[in-house]
Amino acid sequence: MLKITYITHSSILIETEDAKVISDPWFFGPAYLNQWHVFPKPVDVSYAKDITHVIITHGHEDHCHFPTLNQLNKRALVYLPYTWLQDTKDALFGIGFAGVFEMDSYKTVSIGKHLKLTFIVNGLDSIFVLEHKGKVYLNLNDAFNATHLNFLKLFAKKLNTKWPQIDYLMCGVGGAGYFPNAIHTPYKNDEEIGILREQFLMKLFCEFVLLFNPKIAIPFLPGFVLLEPNKLWINQIRQARSFINTYFKEISPNSNVEFWHLYPGDSIYKDVWQKKSPYYELVQNDDWGKFAEQQYAGEISNWNPATINNTNNSIEDICLELNGLFVKSCRGIAVKELMKLNFIITLSDIPESAIHVLYINGKLVAQLKQDQNCNPNLVIRTNATRLLYSITELWGGDVFFIGYGADIDILITDCIKDNLDILSLRVLSVFPSAMQNIRRQPWRAFRYFYHNKIHAVLALKQKLFTKKTVNKLPFNERSHWIQISKCETCLLCDLPLLTNSFAEKIF
Numbered sequence: 001m002l003k004i005t006y007i008t009h010s011s012i013l014i015e016t017e018d019a020k021v022i023s024d025p026w027f028f029g030p031a032y033l034n035q036w037h038v039f040p041k042p043v044d045v046s047y048a049k050d051i052t053h054v055i056i057t058h059g060h061e062d063h064c065h066f067p068t069l070n071q072l073n074k075r076a077l078v079y080l081p082y083t084w085l086q087d088t089k090d091a092l093f094g095i096g097f098a099g100v101f102e103m104d105s106y107k108t109v110s111i112g113k114h115l116k117l118t119f120i121v122n123g124l125d126s127i128f129v130l131e132h133k134g135k136v137y138l139n140l141n142d143a144f145n146a147t148h149l150n151f152l153k154l155f156a157k158k159l160n161t162k163w164p165q166i167d168y169l170m171c172g173v174g175g176a177g178y179f180p181n182a183i184h185t186p187y188k189n190d191e192e193i194g195i196l197r198e199q200f201l202m203k204l205f206c207e208f209v210l211l212f213n214p215k216i217a218i219p220f221l222p223g224f225v226l227l228e229p230n231k232l233w234i235n236q237i238r239q240a241r242s243f244i245n246t247y248f249k250e251i252s253p254n255s256n257v258e259f260w261h262l263y264p265g266d267s268i269y270k271d272v273w274q275k276k277s278p279y280y281e282l283v284q285n286d287d288w289g290k291f292a293e294q295q296y297a298g299e300i301s302n303w304n305p306a307t308i309n310n311t312n313n314s315i316e317d318i319c320l321e322l323n324g325l326f327v328k329s330c331r332g333i334a335v336k337e338l339m340k341l342n343f344i345i346t347l348s349d350i351p352e353s354a355i356h357v358l359y360i361n362g363k364l365v366a367q368l369k370q371d372q373n374c375n376p377n378l379v380i381r382t383n384a385t386r387l388l389y390s391i392t393e394l395w396g397g398d399v400f401f402i403g404y405g406a407d408i409d410i411l412i413t414d415c416i417k418d419n420l421d422i423l424s425l426r427v428l429s430v431f432p433s434a435m436q437n438i439r440r441q442p443w444r445a446f447r448y449f450y451h452n453k454i455h456a457v458l459a460l461k462q463k464l465f466t467k468k469t470v471n472k473l474p475f476n477e478r479s480h481w482i483q484i485s486k487c488e489t490c491l492l493c494d495l496p497l498l499t500n501s502f503a504e505k506i507f
Contacts (some may be wrong), residue, residue: 002115003269004130006262008042010063010141010172016132019112020047022177023055023071023128024141026065032403033389036062036224038298039292040279043265048072053111054097056080057071058125059088060398062176062224066261070095079103079111081126082450084448085432086441087394104451106162120159121452122147129159135167142172149207154209156455162251168268169214174201174238175222178404180481181234183421185410187228189225193481194237199247209257217259219244225292227300227403234404236289304350313384315353322355322366322428325391328362329427332435334356338364339417343424344376349383357424364427377415380424390429397429 005013007027014021027042057066058081074096080088082102085128092100103109108118108131116131125143129136130318138159144152174197181194202219209217224234241261248259260268263277266445283291293300313321330338338359345355347365356370370376390396399405408421415421449456 001269002135004137004168005267006220007045007203007233008038008040008264009356010220011042011497012139012170013117014048014130016112016115018457019052020050021053021111021115022048022051022056022072024057024063025054026062028065028068028071030222031061031065033386033399033405035226035228035399035403035405035464037227037296039223039225039295040113040288041295043277045071050124051076054078055117055128056088056092057119057128057139057143059085059395060370060402061395062402063141064088066091066095070098074098074321077101077111079109079117079119081121082448082451083124084434084437084441084445085125086125086444087432088436089159098382100463103448106451118156121448122155123191129163133486136165136166136172138163138166138214139214139241140169142176144208145172145176145201145204149204153211158454160212164495166214168216168218169209169212170218170220170481171205171208173205173219173221173244174198175224178401178406178408178425179421182404182406183408183481184411187412187413189303191237197481199243202244202247205244206251209248210252210255211257214257217257218262219259221288223300223505227303229295229300229303230407231404232293232300233461235292238289238292240286240288303448313388315347315350315355317348318384318387319366319368321388321391324416325430326364326427327364329429330429331433333423333427337423338427340377340418340420340488341424341427342374342376343420344379344486345387345428346379346381348381349385351353375411377410377412377420378424378499379409380406380428381409388426392430394430394432397425397431400425400429 001015001017002440005015005020007013007025009026012023014023015120027038027045029396030037038210039266048071054076056067056078058064066204069092075098077099078097079094079101080092080103082104089100089102100448101109103119104115105119105121105126107176108116111117114133118129118131119126120129122143125141125142127138127143129138131137144155154423180188180197180483181190184190205217219241219328221241222238226232229474245259248255248257260273262268262273263279263283265277265279267274279291340359341364342358345357347353347355354370355366355368356376357364357366358371358374358376359365360371382405390405405424408424410416412423
């Protein structure tokens with residue numbers, strides 16, 4: 001007996017005769033400094049105290065959410081992938097879990113009489129495979145959503161050799177990350193490009209399906225909403241789940257793959273999709289964007305900026321913090337890249353505040369007075385609370401890169417070709433340093449790369465050939481999402497315009 005119940009976002013409950021397993025738990029409270037709110041809300045979480053095992057694919061807050069983890073049975077055994085970073089394991093021990101086990105890629109362990117678990121790592125992300133009585137369940141989660149398709153094919157070849165028949169493929173689809181929705185120019189229609197981006201990510205999911213050819217494909221659509229007034233439009237651009245089915249039929253009309261769109265509370269039992277969710281009656285015409293604002297109507301109407309702006313730091317204090325940070329955050333970035341930086345930071349919770357960041361006298365500097373001889377190429381709009389979080393916490397940059405914590409106004413469009421939006425946010429952020437961790441724990445790094453040879457080879461190529469650029473993979477073309485029309489973007493991204501009827505569905 002194996003039963004899988006969809007909780008919400010990327011979290012599922014797996015029940016067997018002797019195990020009750022939860023993956024990537026996030027369903028108690030918001031994430032990323034009160035920016036992401038789980039959606040749809042879970043139907044039932046009464047099983048939290050009875051969990052026997054926890055699977056965590058990576059350390060992002062929407063997959064390893066400590067307020068949620070604190071609600072779980074601390075006697076449960078926690079499994080996570082072995083990477084070059086030990087902080088997640090230490091943090092899990094710190095909140096009271098007695099058994100926390102890191103697993104090398106492709107190593108299989110039994111977490112029940114008939115249930116087996118395997119992780120495969122991609123950087124600091126991972127996927128996992130469950131095997132139960134001959135059935136194979138592959139959960140890609142969001143480990144490959146920002147990965148070039150050619151790189152994914154290397155993983156798929158190895159996975160397909162080990163598991164030639166995938167019964168169920170699960171994967172997160174769309175939504176996460178600030179690009180391109182948080183980037184604004186006079187020439188860009190945010191909603192039109194946002195819709196195309198969602199379609200592009202759904203197209204990517206369909207390509208995953210073609211690579212792995214499962215019997216059943218289960219997409220996890222973005223399980224979060226944004227409640228700030230200027231971000232509500234992002235909830236509305238989410239595509240109906242039926243779009244994936246329609247597109248897949250266009251590109252692979254003879255495929256026998258079935259698409260199951262589970263709602264919170266739905267289960268899979270004995271290979272039958274049990275539609276138990278109350279959302280079938282609550283959500284009309286598959287319009288989840290509209291329903292998001294109904295489900296969170298109270299929070300939206302009572303939205304108070306004070307809930308996200310709670311710092312007493314002065315603008316002078318923040319400048320000092322930034323200049324201290326730059327000593328560390330600029331390490332490993334080529335001087336020729338740093339010399340391109342020239343941007344303004346404005347803070348909504350400090351009136352008339354503006355910090356000019358630019359490279360002068362051989363270093364990156366944050367100053368209160370704008371240099372009139374140096375026109376900035378972009379403006380970063382945020383608040384002091386988020387900025388201070390980004391520059392002080394270990395994974396602080398996630399508040400910007402994942403959590404939509406800043407809006408970026410492009411003043412000189414060519415700066416997108418140089419990825420200066422990424423570089424600007426990167427120098428304002430704290431992230432774990434791979435090189436520092438490798439120097440501190442060389443044997444850990446050796447073990448990590450030994451069990452992840454594909455990633456090790458890619459990392460070596462990046463180090464040798466990319467010359468310290470912040471955006472290390474040369475295939476990451478981004479400017480077409482910002483500078484050209486909707487139709488031109490469709491052509492460049494190979495979005496489906498295969499038939500007139502299908503074009504009508506898109507536009």
